[in-house]
Amino acid sequence: MRKHGILALLACIVAVLAVAGAGCTETVDQTGGAGLKDSYIVGIDDAYMPFSYIDKDGKAQGFDVDSMKWIAEKNGIKVTFLGVDWDSIIPALQAGKIDMVYAGMSITPERQEQVSFSNPYWTVVQDVAVREDSDITIEDVRAGKVVLGAQRGCTGALWIEDALVDKGLMPAGNLKLYKDTPLAVEDLKAGRVDAVMYDDVSLKDIIRGQPVKIIGSVETQEQESFGVAIRKEDTALLEFMNRAIAELRADPYWEELKEKHNLK
Numbered sequence: 047m048r049k050h051g052i053l054a055l056l057a058c059i060v061a062v063l064a065v066a067g068a069g070c071t072e073t074v075d076q077t078g079g080a081g082l083k084d085s086y087i088v089g090i091d092d093a094y095m096p097f098s099y100i101d102k103d104g105k106a107q108g109f110d111v112d113s114m115k116w117i118a119e120k121n122g123i124k125v126t127f128l129g130v131d132w133d134s135i136i137p138a139l140q141a142g143k144i145d146m147v148y149a150g151m152s153i154t155p156e157r158q159e160q161v162s163f164s165n166p167y168w169t170v171v172q173d174v175a176v177r178e179d180s181d182i183t184i185e186d187v188r189a190g191k192v193v194l195g196a197q198r199g200c201t202g203a204l205w206i207e208d209a210l211v212d213k214g215l216m217p218a219g220n221l222k223l224y225k226d227t228p229l230a231v232e233d234l235k236a237g238r239v240d241a242v243m244y245d246d247v248s249l250k251d252i253i254r255g256q257p258v259k260i261i262g263s264v265e266t267q268e269q270e271s272f273g274v275a276i277r278k279e280d281t282a283l284l285e286f287m288n289r290a291i292a293e294l295r296a297d298p299y300w301e302e303l304k305e306k307h308n309l310k
Contacts, residue, residue: 082286085124088114089144092129093226095251096307097150100129109307110148116299117290131225133199136160139277146283147275150245152201162280163273164287167295170272171263172202173246175253177234184262187241190216195230195239198223202243205264228252247309
């Protein structure tokens with residue numbers, strides 16, 4: 047692999063692509079490498095504020111996106127961000143359409159059977175939101191007494207299925223699944239669901255300024271540590287990302303990123 051003493055000029059290219067029914071790309075172009083390929087495609091959720099999302103101009107934004115851009119710049123590699131429907135993102139990774147998932151993906155035993163994960167870099171819990179005038183309690187949610195909305199393929203939806211539906215506490219029809227959580231929140235406001243469950247930081251960001259409130263959180267088995275998902279055979283990439291994330295977290299820029307994305 048060629049190596050350069052200085053990083054090349056960044057070049058950003060935005061294009062709309064279709065992968066599993068959704069997509070948007072943004073490229074951070076660096077030449078050279080770190081004993082790896084020259085370029086990687088990074089799969090992201092296009093509506094997971096503040097970790098990863100596509101803005102109104104079609105550009106990839108967020109804490110995870112900025113983190114990966116920093117890693118690319120420091121190591122002289124090219125990265126392209128591709129928005130993929132969340133319930134299709136691991137199949138897209140396994141099919142080679144993307145090289146990693148860096149988008150607030152929780153490390154779960156089920157996912158670890160399919161992919162490898164980097165060391166954890168963030169931890170969240172599952173919050174529950176209801177309408178401002180609602181008298182629903184978190185105990186009602188845990189008892190399966192409400193109609194719940196959740197993003198398809200996310201930990202909240204998996205918890206509802208495992209802890210409520212499979213145990214007979216809630217009818218399967220009372221779980222409403224959505225492509226993304228903003229759509230679930232719109233249905234919450236319209237009265238089509240009673241509550242929405244999602245990762246705490248992102249849910250607070252989504253409902254800001256809307257007639258919706260957080261009533262509490264639920265305990266999930268894995269306590270939601272985020273990691274970067276990588277194909278099991280890509281061991282060199284996994285080792286590289288573990289080193290790169292450790293370097294980022296030790297750099298002052300990590301605190302700047304948390305400040306920028308209101309994660310302090």
